[in-house]
Amino acid sequence: MDAARPSVPASGGPAVRIGLIGRGIGSSLTPVMHEVEGRRQGLDYRYDLIDFDRLGLDDADLGAVVEAARDRGFRGLNVTYPFKQAVIPLLDGLEPEAAAIGAVNTVVLHDGGRMGHNTDCWGFAQSVRKGLGPVALDHVVQIGAGGAGAAVAHALAQLGAMSVDIVDSDLGRARQLAERIAETSKVRTQALVPAHLGQVIGMAAGVVNATPVGMEKLPGLPLDPDLLNRRQWVADVIYFPRETDLLRRAAAKGCRTLAGGGMAIYQAVRAFRLFTGIEPDSAEMGRTFAAYA
Known part of the structure; x- marks a missing residue:
């Protein structure tokens, strides 16, 4: 080894x-x-x-x-x-x-x-508390329903999110996570595929990337930054690179951003x-x- x-x-x-x-x-x-x-x-x-x-x-x-x-x-x-x-x-x-x-x-x-x-769940929640402070959580769009996404969704519930849209290319996986969150909390959830992002993201208070897209190993963007607006906060679980393309583009639009370093x-x-x-x-x-x- x-x-x-x-x-x-x-x-x-x-x-x-x-x-x-x-x-x-x-x-x-x-x-x-x-x-x-x-x-x-x-x-x-x-x-x-x-x-x-x-x-x-x-x-x-x-x-x-x-x-x-x-x-x-x-x-x-x-x-x-x-x-x-x-x-x-x-x-x-x-x-x-x-x-x-x-x-x-x-x-x-x-x-x-x-x-x-x-320890990811507590880590993300603590990062939001320390890095963003009080933020609107009435409606959050989360991209990614894998291992990191599962922890993030539970953390959002613990932070007091009211509604979380879980977006994943594997709709079955998104549904499974959405159902688990709905069963264990009062959060309203729905599962979506990326093609539906344009229908929901404009209404969200916050957006979280919980996919590996944007890592040094997997460069790219998990969503079209033109869908974002300056009233939103945007978080990424990735920390290498320290600032992802998503966060750079979100900050340029005036969004508050949270990098994955805190998590x-x-x-x-x-x-x-x-x-x-x-x-x-x-x-x-x-x-x-x-x-x-």
């Missing part, structure tokens, strides 16, 4: 080894946030990137990679695109929020077991606590993120 990682000097404290599983994750700042905070806490903290693209692995290798991490003494794994849902059958259990969301981004390995958690920081804060049992300093992790961004 060869993996690249940032160069952060180790401390002489207890050894903790963590990994991030995904595709196209070479620019991720999660490793350095964890390693710097681990060193600050007196741990010998190593965080490896397990990039399926760079290592030439198939999606079908996911189970073997998780098993190898456990066998090699990893304390845990973070999981990102495209494995947040595919990893679930490989686990021994899910904590309640991860089960409700139907997606996992954090796997704690202990006593031979594999427990799935979701990346806060999900890492909660994951660090799950991996170590130690409460990290979120401000310090944020400063590390800013220093390396």
Whole structure:
């Protein structure tokens, strides 16, 4: 399991080894946030990137990679695109929020077991609270119903959204998420395909991109920016690149924007606590993120 990682000097404290599983994750700042905070806490903290693209692995290798991490003494794994849902059958259990969301981004390995958690939901909600403050949530259009989208939709419900339109090229997946949100909250939901965006986006108070479109690995725009108007706020879950084309175009139209960096920081804060049992300093992790961004 060869993996690249940032160069952060180790401390002489207890050894903790963590990994991030995904595709196209070479620019991720999660490793350095964890390693710097681990060193600050007196741990010998190593965080490896397990990039399926760079290592030439198939999606079908996911189970073997998780098993190898456990066998090699990893304390845990973070999981990102495209494995947040595919990893679930490989686990021994899910904590309640991860089960409700139907997606996992954090796997704690202990006593031979594999427990799935979701720190993305809280991470996105906290990012909105800190990065946007009070914003209109009467009607939000969310693009993407995959692993990140599931967490974001639940976060929007927790933040008090009244109505969420979930847009995905896979209408069945959008419907499944919309139904799950409607069943577990008072949020009104509907599922749509991208061709219907023009019918609803102009009425929305906010728009969230929860797809991987716009990542360095998948450049492009998840929607036509001409559909946006200056009264809206626009958020993106992507943080590499630090500012996506979508956010650049939205800001040019006068929209308030929220980059994915905040979500990346806060999900890492909660994951660090799950991996170590130690409460990290979120401000310090944020400063590390800013220093390396």
